[in-house]
């Protein structure tokens with residue numbers, strides 16, 4: 001059994017069937033890509049995994065435990081982190097603080113009233129946050145307002161925030177959208193390195209096929225809310241159904 | 253030292269010095285001169301500034317850090333005041349038990365009000381807190397009269413038990429004190445043509461306000477404070493980062509409620525009469541004004557805002573037409589009358605108009621409050637070559 005098991009998930013928005021009978025099994029320590037045209041339901045699927053949405057029917061098991069009905073912070077504590085399609089960062093805080101917060105959250109759990117500790121005295125955490133920022137080449141920008149970063153930098157920051165928690169499952173929703181080519185390549189290298197360190201499973205949604213084929217061990221194609229095919233990258237490349245799903249869509 | 257960095261320590265030291273020397277600093281004008289009425293160095297006003305500084309600094313922990321705007325914090329002021337007076341009636345005229353109880357009661361009320369109100373955010377949260385405060389206010393006026401004294405207010409009486417105090421033979425209500433030191437004890441010093449008054453009550457308020465300021469500074473610099481700012485910035489992200497924001501919010505709410513409780517207790521200690529009007533919505537609104545005027549989310553802003561508003565309330569309200577005529581008597585009669593006519597609506601009873609205009613000017617031109625004004629002036633003087641690129645993120649300092 002995979003570390004993530006999605007079975008028979010349905011989700012409707014009014015008259016729109018956003019997800020129709022989605023089954024997905026992700027093997028531990030692999031990279032599983034989900035591709036598909038805009039509006040296929042990819043983000044909606046991730047929303048169901050992190051507790052942002054509750055599916056109408058179906059089950060989602062992570063590490064053998066159901067995530068349905070759990071609050072977002074509880075799901076994160078099970079070991080799931082997510083990079084959102086539109087970057088979710090602490091825009092009013094500095095880049096460094098953005099990384100400090102997940103580091104503290106990882107150490108302290110859901111709640112700890114550390115009102116009389118001093119951030120400056122937590123050298124372990126400061127060191128860890130520094131390392132994370134250096135990993136994504138953003139140490140120079142540590143004092144900037146996170147909200148003032150470019151879109152690509154915001155994504156890299158969000159990735160650093162997630163990675164700093166050493167999640168078991170990392171969900172990436174179009175992590176390279178809005179990035180310059182060089183940053184995209186850096187991101188691929190970073191994710192490859194993270195993967196090679198082991199002990200992490202990734203589910204990645206991506207439009208950039210270069211990224212997908214560089215990273216993915218398996219690919220699921222989603223169209224109109226349902227999985228079309230699931231296979232290894234080599235077999236997906238020339239698959240007729242995939243071409244059909246993307247027809248009229250400039251796959252970029 | 254004290255868990256603070258070098259810069260913060262300097263900062264705290266300055267605050268301590270200012271507090272200790274306030275009776276001198278706030279009395280710059282010689283006795284009997286035309287400007288003497290602008291002196292603020294008398295005990296009553298200084299006490300009030302220190303007390304409202306505590307209130308505003310605590311309020312800023314909630315509003316400034318988490319962005320949740322409470323319109324009901326006056327309820328905790330009222331609760332603190334009643335707690336203090338009851339301790340004076342039952343236990344002792346020594347203010348210490350009263351201060352402790354007012355903090356505890358402020359905290360307890362904040363747990364209940366916060367727990368319910370924090371189920372909503374934004375305007376709904378504000379309305380819920382407002383509703384709670386108005387409920388407390390109305391109940392204090394009506395059904396709770398046996399506890400609150402209703403319209404007449406609550407004050408210590410000669411016949412009160414005061415079980416810890418020695419038998420009272422003076423024939424009047426004994427003095428409010430701290431281990432025997434009367435809150436009204438004042439050491440007067442005539443120097444350089446000025447009358448400096450060192451009042452025990454002020455120093456109690458002042459020292460407590462420095463202590464509370466220090467605690468707030470520690471909270472601002474702690475991981476807890478950072479989480480509170482994260483709530484303001486992006487509560488969703490915080491949740492997806494594995495933190496449950498609810499208990500953090502509640503803790504911030506309760507801490508600010510305890511600050512308000514202490515402020516209420518001190519009010520009753522300085523002027524031993526607690527009335528329900530302290531809980532009215534206008535009192536809740538006042539602290540919002542103080543914090544916004546001074547600078548939301550800054551350390552010193554709420555203190556400045558509190559000082560500013562209390563100063564204006566006391567000084568401008570005392571200027572009346574005859575004072576104005578005095579000032580302008582050097583001009584021809586018609587000009588004198590014209591100037592007095594123009595200024596008349598802004599002074600005396602009209603001081604609220606002055607405050608309103610100032611508030612609008614600050615909000616429009618200095619969204620960061622008086623603190624931002626200070627920073628802009630500071631930047632004019634030491635214009636550093638700004639070659640460092642983008643502006644660094646604001647750390648809530650000065």
Ligand SMILES: Nc1ncnc2c1ncn2[C@@H]1O[C@H](COP(=O)(O)OP(=O)(O)O)[C@@H](O)[C@H]1O
Pocket residue numbers: 013016018036037038039040041042043044045
């Ligand atoms: N919260 C929502 N309410 C209503 N409709 C939604 C909501 N979220 C997504 N949808 C709709 O569901 C469909 C799938 O959206 P989404 O999962 O974002 O697609 P994508 O594959 O591009 O990420 C779209 O038609 C979108 O408009």
Ligand SMILES: [Mg+2]
Pocket residue numbers: 042043044085173
């Ligand atoms: Mg999407």
